[in-house]
Amino acid sequence: MDKRLDLNTLKNLIYSKGLTPHRLALNLGIEPSNFSRFLAGKEGTLSGDNLIRVCDSIGFNLDKHSLKPGIHRFLSKSMTLEDMDRIESTVRSLLHGGVRGIPLKPEGLLEGFTRYDYVLIPNLDRDIRIVLSIKSISAKSFFSNERGLRLGGLGSGSQWRGGAVSDQCPNDSVLVLPKPVIERVAHDASLTVEELDQIVGMTVDSTEWTWEMISSIMEKKGVTPREVAKTLGLV
Numbered sequence: 001m002d003k004r005l006d007l008n009t010l011k012n013l014i015y016s017k018g019l020t021p022h023r024l025a026l027n028l029g030i031e032p033s034n035f036s037r038f039l040a041g042k043e044g045t046l047s048g049d050n051l052i053r054v055c056d057s058i059g060f061n062l063d064k065h066s067l068k069p070g071i072h073r074f075l076s077k078s079m080t081l082e083d084m085d086r087i088e089s090t091v092r093s094l095l096h097g098g099v100r101g102i103p104l105k106p107e108g109l110l111e112g113f114t115r116y117d118y119v120l121i122p123n124l125d126r127d128i129r130i131v132l133s134i135k136s137i138s139a140k141s142f143f144s145n146e147r148g149l150r151l152g153g154l155g156s157g158s159q160w161r162g163g164a165v166s167d168q169c170p171n172d173s174v175l176v177l178p179k180p181v182i183e184r185v186a187h188d189a190s191l192t193v194e195e196l197d198q199i200v201g202m203t204v205d206s207t208e209w210t211w212e213m214i215s216s217i218m219e220k221k222g223v224t225p226r227e228v229a230k231t232l233g234l235v
Helices: 007-016 021-028 032-039 048-057 081-094 139-143 179-187 193-200 211-221 225-231
Strands: 070-076 099-106 117-122 128-134 175-177
Touching (some): 007 070, 021 032, 021 048, 070 081, 175 179
Parallel strands (some): 099 175
Antiparallel strands (some): 117 128
8 A cells, every 4th residue: 555645635636536436446346444444544545556446546646645736526415524634634635735725506506505516716726726616505404503614724825705804705716607507516517627627717817826726837847947947047
């Protein structure tokens, strides 16, 4: 097993994808009991090939211990503290630069009703997007103390659309879209990062560039700071 692999992160990612370890194992033709023992930290219970298959199926880059490029769809059973804490823990462990969140609201939804979908945009990973959907919310939750996503806990620079850094979602940060568009965002496997950015009105040029962001992009492209400096005539 890769010593860098955090089994808790792997388990949280599986649940965040709307799966359970048992269901994922069955989907991949892996013996569920062996997979459970592997997740419990017992060596030799999962082959290297099967570990790669598991990671590929949930969009996890085993070598880099990060999410793979593309749109990742997370699913939470509810907005309870337990379910939302699992999502937040997954995001914190895999996207260390923090995220910006855009809550999506279907047209015609009555005021005061809980929003069901969020688009999370990592501050440092320009080719990764997360679409978070809430599977079901009971009627009583509209009047309970259950809360939505606490972006303030997701790392440095976490903020809502509009620039506010807060545990609460400002009203002017909500993006109201036709329900078919939100359905596409939540479920269309052919949707690209570029198309999603167009839907939510986000472009790289509209973001505030930082040295951390630039360094992250250069590293992914295999470019060194010295090469950039030479190109710009700085050395």
